Amino acid sequence: MDRMVENGFLERVNAVRARVTVACRRAGRDPCQVSIVAVSKTFGPEEVAAVAACGLNVFGESRVQEAAQKIPLCPGHLEWHMVGHLQRNKVRAAVRLFRMIHSVDSLRLLEAIDAACEEVGCRLPVLLEVNVSGESSKFGLAPADVPAVLERSSALMRVSIVGLMTIPPFTEDPEGARPYFRRLRELREAWRESSGFDLPELSMGMSHDFEVAVEEGATLVRIGTAIFGVRRQQPRKGAAASEMTPAE
Numbered sequence: 001m002d003r004m005v006e007n008g009f010l011e012r013v014n015a016v017r018a019r020v021t022v023a024c025r026r027a028g029r030d031p032c033q034v035s036i037v038a039v040s041k042t043f044g045p046e047e048v049a050a051v052a053a054c055g056l057n058v059f060g061e062s063r064v065q066e067a068a069q070k071i072p073l074c075p076g077h078l079e080w081h082m083v084g085h086l087q088r089n090k091v092r093a094a095v096r097l098f099r100m101i102h103s104v105d106s107l108r109l110l111e112a113i114d115a116a117c118e119e120v121g122c123r124l125p126v127l128l129e130v131n132v133s134g135e136s137s138k139f140g141l142a143p144a145d146v147p148a149v150l151e152r153s154s155a156l157m158r159v160s161i162v163g164l165m166t167i168p169p170f171t172e173d174p175e176g177a178r179p180y181f182r183r184l185r186e187l188r189e190a191w192r193e194s195s196g197f198d199l200p201e202l203s204m205g206m207s208h209d210f211e212v213a214v215e216e217g218a219t220l221v222r223i224g225t226a227i228f229g230v231r232r233q234q235p236r237k238g239a240a241a242s243e244m245t246p247a248e
């Protein structure tokens with residue numbers, strides 16, 4: 001990879017960091033409270049290494065198979081998060097590859113992750129993906145179903161639910177996402193009270209709307225395009241609209 005390309009990465013990473021910092025300031029938050037998850041789907045190990053060289057060390061993938069091929073070729077100190085929809089038949093591979101799963105959208109999946117962790121001998125922090133908008137095209141638990149999952153999870157010894165994740169409907173104006181981010185934070189406050197779970201992490205905000213998400217309390221922003229550039233591959237058929245790169 002030549003210098004020009006690497007410089008491009010540094011510029012983009014620094015721009016994202018600066019925007020996170022400014023959004024934190026607007027909201028009276030400490031920028032240390034926000035982690036950037038660099039979503040590297042469709043990009044290769046060289047690009048991951050170039051972004052890691054800019055000082056980012058948390059990376060996100062949305063498909064287990066792609067991650068399984070890529071991660072062994074990437075710098076070994078990186079922490080990988082699963083941010084995409086996880087099928088139960090991929091759980092055993094996923095618990096070996098990832099340090100956090102953002103996209104737990106059913107009790108059955110949570111139980112499968114717990115069982116796989118037991119087998120592997122690990123523990124895993126996870127987030128519940130909540131479908132705040134109620135759009136049928138979106139993965140995620142209906143808010144009404146979350147309290148029962150939280151309650152059931154106390155019996156699981158290998159997984160801990162450390163927060164919530166959401167993907168808002170796409171709107172041209174990033175401000176359109178604000179009510180969904182705010183709602184997720186409010187739901188978190190309510191469930192914190194009712195369940196006794198602390199739920200410190202809020203995974204919300206992507207390239208298009210992460211500043212709004214930071215203003216609304218995001219602790220993990222999942223950023224692909226703004227760091228890596230426009231994805232080369234088309235999203236697979238049936239991918240959620242929010243996974244697609246606008247204007248490609």
Ligand SMILES: *Cc1c(COP(=O)(O)O)cnc(C)c1O
Pocket residue numbers: 039041062083084206207208222223224225226243
């Ligand atoms: C691809 C993806 C992202 C990153 O999207 P960008 O718009 O490129 O920043 C974030 N979260 C999930 C779940 C994704 O699949």
